[in-house]
Amino acid sequence: MVRLTRSVKTSGCAAKLPSKTLNEILSSLPLMEDENLIVGFETSDDALVYDLDGENLLVESVDFFPPVADEPYEFGQVAAANALSDLYAMGAVPKLAMNIMCFPSCMDLSIMKDILLGAQDKAREAGCVIAGGHTIADSTIKFGLAVTGFTTKKRLWTNKSAREGDVIVITKKLGVGIINTAAKAEMADECDVKAALESMKTLNKKAFETACLYDIHAATDITGFSLLGHLYEMAEAASLSVRLDSSSLPYFSASPELARLGLIPEGAYHNRDYIEDKVHFASSVPREITDIMFDPQTSGPLCLAMSEDDALSFVREFGEPAAIIGCFTARGGSVIDVS
Amino acid sequence: MNMLDTSGFSCPEPVIMTKKALKDRPASLDVIVDNVASRENVTRYAEATGYSVKRTDKDGKWILSLTR
Numbered sequence: 225m226v227r228l229t230r231s232v233k234t235s236g237c238a239a240k241l242p243s244k245t246l247n248e249i250l251s252s253l254p255l256m257e258d259e260n261l262i263v264g265f266e267t268s269d270d271a272l273v274y275d276l277d278g279e280n281l282l283v284e285s286v287d288f289f290p291p292v293a294d295e296p297y298e299f300g301q302v303a304a305a306n307a308l309s310d311l312y313a314m315g316a317v318p319k320l321a322m323n324i325m326c327f328p329s330c331m332d333l334s335i336m337k338d339i340l341l342g343a344q345d346k347a348r349e350a351g352c353v354i355a356g357g358h359t360i361a362d363s364t365i366k367f368g369l370a371v372t373g374f375t376t377k378k379r380l381w382t383n384k385s386a387r388e389g390d391v392i393v394i395t396k397k398l399g400v401g402i403i404n405t406a407a408k409a410e411m412a413d414e415c416d417v418k419a420a421l422e423s424m425k426t427l428n429k430k431a432f433e434t435a436c437l438y439d440i441h442a443a444t445d446i447t448g449f450s451l452l453g454h455l456y457e458m459a460e461a462a463s464l465s466v467r468l469d470s471s472s473l474p475y476f477s478a479s480p481e482l483a484r485l486g487l488i489p490e491g492a493y494h495n496r497d498y499i500e501d502k503v504h505f506a507s508s509v510p511r512e513i514t515d516i517m518f519d520p521q522t523s524g525p526l527c528l529a530m531s532e533d534d535a536l537s538f539v540r541e542f543g544e545p546a547a548i549i550g551c552f553t554a555r556g557g558s559v560i561d562v563s
Numbered sequence: 564m565n566m567l568d569t570s571g572f573s574c575p576e577p578v579i580m581t582k583k584a585l586k587d588r589p590a591s592l593d594v595i596v597d598n599v600a601s602r603e604n605v606t607r608y609a610e611a612t613g614y615s616v617k618r619t620d621k622d623g624k625w626i627l628s629l630t631r
Contacts, residue, residue: 486578486605486607487574487575487578488603489574
C-alpha cells in the first residue's frame with residue numbers, strides 16, 4: 225500500500241507558504257474593489273464575503289494541501305473538514321463545494337476515488353454538496369475544496385472585530401503539526417497519531433453551532449499560521465493586544481516531548497520567524513509549549529472572541545477540549561504576552 | 564571524525580538521518596545542515612539524547628558538532 229504522507233515533503237497546512245513571503249506579494253497587488261465586497265484580502269480573513277441583498281451574504285474560500293494522512297479516504301476527510309472550517313470561522317453555513325485535485329498520472333486511480341469519497345462523506349456530514357471540480361496531473365498529490373456558503377449580516381464573524389476585555393476560546397487541541405512530523409519520522413505512537421487524525425477529521429460544525437448561541441465578537445480558525453500567527457492577525461486588525469495563559473492551552477499530551485526531540489515542522493520556524501518579535505514569553509513558559517503555539521495546525525480549532533460570561537457558558541456547553549486561553553487587552557508593549 | 568551531510572533534505576528527514584547515525588552512540592558526529600528548521604531540529608534531537616552541540620557557520624550552511 226502507498227503511504228500517502230511518504231510521497232510528499234510537507235503535509236497539510238504545514239505546506240503553506242510562509243506568512244512573510246505571502247504578505248510581501250499580496251500587499252504589492254492592487255486591491256480589487258466591488259461595492260458589495262465586504263471582506264477581501266485586506267485583513268487576512270478566512271474567506272471573502274459578498275453582500276447579496278443588504279441582508280444575506282455569500283461566503284467563499286479555498287484550501288488544499290498535500291496528504292496529511294496515509295489512508296486516502298481519511299486524507300479526503302481531513303482536507304474537506306479543513307476547507308469547510310474557513311466558512312464556519314466566518315459564521316457561515318457551507319452549502320456548495322468543488323474539488324481541487326493534483327494527482328500523479330502513474331498512481332493507482334482507486335486512491336483518487338477514495339480521497340474524493342472521504343471528502344464527499346465529510347461534506348455530507350456538513351450538509352454541503354460537492355458539485356464539480358478540477359483535476360490536473362502533477363508529481364505529488366494535493367487535494368482540497370473551494371467552498372461556498374451563506375450567512376447574514378447579523379451573524380458575520382470576522383477576525384478583526386475583537387473588543388478589549390473579550391476572552392479567547394479555542395475548540396480543539398493544538399500540536400497536530402508536531403505529531404504529523406513525528407509520524408512521518410515513524411517516531412510517534414500509533415495512539416497519538418490516531419488521536420491527531422480524529423481531531424483533524426472533526427468538523428468545526430459543532431463549534432460553529434454552539435457559537436451561534438452566543439454573541440461572538442470575532443472569530444477565525446487556527447491553521448497553518450499557528451495559534452500565535454492567527455491571534456496576531458486578530459490583534460493587529462483590532463489594534464489590541466493579547467494576553468495568553470500557557471497553562472490553560474489544550475494540546476496533545478505527546479506534542480511537548482516530540483518537540484523536545486526536534487520533530488517540529490518547518491512551518492513552525494517560519495511562523496516563529498515572522499512574529500517572534502511581537503510576542504513576549506515569560507521565562508517560565510517551557511520552550512516546547514512555545515513550539516506548540518507556533519505549530520502549523522491542519523483542520524485546527526475555531527478561535528472565538530466573546531465576553532467572559534459567554535465564554536464560560538460556551539465551554540460548559542461545548543465540553544472538552546474547548547478552553548479559555550486568554551483575553552484581548554488594550555494595546556500594550558507586546559502584541560502578544562504569554563505567561 | 565564521523566560526518567553526516569543532510570543538505571537538500573527537509574524535516575523530519577535530517578532528524579531521522581541523525582537518529583540512525585547516533586544509533587551506536589558514537590562519541591562524536593559532525594552534521595551538516597542547510598536550513599534553519601533542520602539546524603534547530605537536529606540540535607534538539609542531539610541535546611535530548613545526551614549530546615552537546617557546537618555550531619559553526621560554513622558557506623551558508625552549518626556544521627553541528629555533536630559530542631557526548
